[in-house]
Amino acid sequence: MTSGRVALAVLLRAAQWELDKAAFELGAGRYTKDERHRLADQLVELASVLRHDEVAPLNLAERNEAL
Numbered sequence: 001m002t003s004g005r006v007a008l009a010v011l012l013r014a015a016q017w018e019l020d021k022a023a024f025e026l027g028a029g030r031y032t033k034d035e036r037h038r039l040a041d042q043l044v045e046l047a048s049v050l051r052h053d054e055v056a057p058l059n060l061a062e063r064n065e066a067l
Contacts, residue, residue: 008049015046 018039025031 011046011049015042018042 022039
């Protein structure tokens with residue numbers, strides 16, 4: 001995995017964890033306005049990274065050869 005893919009994977013996992021937390025806390029009425037804004041900012045940043053061409057699509061053939 002290239003460093004760009006690793007960085008993207010880390011951002012995706014962080015967003016997934018924060019979304020899981022948000023879903024749980026919102027349901028219980030404990031997710032604050034500031035937390036919602038931070039999550040929205042994080043998702044905007046993630047969307048920006050996903051839109052850039054620097055991160056090449058995962059080549060499954062390349063991945064299978066590495067195994």
